[in-house]
Amino acid sequence: MxxxxxxxxxxxxxxxxxxxxxxxxxxxxxxxxxxxxxxxxxxxxxxxxxxxxxxxxxxxxxxxxxxGPAIAAAASPAAKEARSTISEAERRQLTVMFVDLVGSTEMATKVDPEVVRDVITRYQNTVAGVVTRHEGFLARYMGDGVLCYFGWPRANDDDAERTVRAGLEIIASVRNTSGPDGVSLASRVGIATGVVIVGDLIGSGASEEAAVVGETPNLAARLQGLAKPNQLVLPQETRSLLGNMFELEPLGAQRLKGISEAVEAYAVIAETARESRFDARQSGALTPIVGREQELGLMRERWARAKAGTGQMIVVSGEAGIGKSRVTRALVDEIAPAM
Known part of the structure; x- marks a missing residue:
């Protein structure tokens, strides 16, 4: 390329x-x-x-x-938003992703440094492109490692899902890239979710990063070390945010360096096929719906008119995570027996 x-x-x-x-x-x-x-x-x-x-x-x-990857970092919408963010530390829930290129140290002992540099650059550019497309923030480049944040400076209600999708896409894209010997490259990905204190941007260009205080980045790095080549590993905290959107393989409780308690780890196999995003995010029975009688009453009344032969259309709008899919599902479940 x-x-x-x-x-x-x-x-x-x-x-x-x-x-x-x-x-x-x-x-x-x-x-x-x-x-x-x-x-x-x-x-x-x-x-x-x-x-x-x-x-x-x-x-x-x-x-x-x-x-190099600094170009992608500088051009990404998340990086621009980070620069415009007020330089004050704030408490955020982040999903952190740590990506590592497998075998780069061994490669450096066998081939010319310029060839290694080209391989690392292509790998970093691949990671940068994927993270940018999924609205993540490229926080730091560490040789063949890349640290990324999802949830800062821009937060989405599906940041955990975006991170896992980005990780799976990175693994597939890197695997489609060949090394100097013609063999496909491989990567490892670790993901963790938790509350951190995120503050000022430090450095510039390829060394630019957002200062983060908390255990989450360290946990993501340790889980990356646990992963096999072309594998993505995450903890229970992240798994609980994914519902049934991904097929997971339990790896059991893991003792990780620098982490005080054992971590229940999971390897992500693939994304599951679901009829809707709402269905995929449910990992158990739905809780009873509360405080939406007015909305449900309006929807029931419109459904009655539609059954009587007068066509109706309802637009359910609101902020992300407010319960639009949940209230719609409540009506569907209510009228399903009569259909």
């Missing part, structure tokens, strides 16, 4: 690589590309703007090194 293709992949825009290849655009040409040039390449407005923002991170020198 060329430098330009790696750079586009880090931005999540790898599908436009062929346009750059056909135009014979080299990495050193990127700082000189104008909006008109990108338009002529056939790029839509959104990708053009993202590429222009990423180009601003380049110094324009013909001798610029091959693109």
């Amino acid at each position: 060329s430098d330009v293709a790696c750079w586009l992949a880090a931005l999540g825009l790898e599908k436009y690589g062929s346009a750059f290849t056909e135009a014979e655009i080299e990495f050193s040409d990127l700082p000189q590309l104008s909006a008109e040039d990108l338009k002529e390449l056939g790029l839509p407005v959104g990708p053009r703007r993202r590429i222009q923002e990423a180009i601003k991170q380049l110094d324009g020198s013909p001798d610029s090194p091959a693109p």
Whole structure:
């Protein structure tokens, strides 16, 4: 993969690589590309703007090194939001992901350093592209390790799910990449969820990270060490947030260095097929619905009109996690016996 293709992949825009290849655009040409040039390449407005923002991170020198993961970090929406976040420590629940490239130390003893650098760069760009697409934050690069946060600076009600999906995609993408000997590369992924204190951004570029105080990052790193090649491991705290969305293999209680108590660990096999996201997130019996009689009354009344022959449409709206799917399911379960 060329430098330009790696750079586009880090931005999540790898599908436009062929346009750059056909135009014979080299990495050193990127700082000189104008909006008109990108338009002529056939790029839509959104990708053009993202590429222009990423180009601003380049110094324009013909001798610029091959693109590294810092470009993806600087260009990602999460990184921009992090820079605009008020520099005050805050308490957050984060899902932390630690990714490691298998066998990189052994590789460094057998092949030329430039070859190792190219492999590490391609691997880091792959991780950066996946994390960015899933709205995660690239917190720190540590050689062949990558530390990522989901839930800061932008929080979603499905951050745990996003993290696991990103981890599985990283494993698959890295496995599709070949090393110097032509053998597929492998990675290990550890994920943990917990409350931390997250504060100022420290450093810049590839060394930029958000200072986090808490056990969660250490737990994610230890679980990564527990994982086998091409395996993702997570603890009970994260598993409880996933419902039945993923097929898991229990690994039992694990004693991990630096963690005071044994950790119930699980290996993620694959995502399960479910009729709806709501069904997938339920891991047991539903609790009784409380405080939604007004909404349910309106929905029952509209259902009665629909049965009488007058078509109806109901829009259930509200903030994420407020219970839209739950109240809808309550009505469906109520009227199902009569259908």
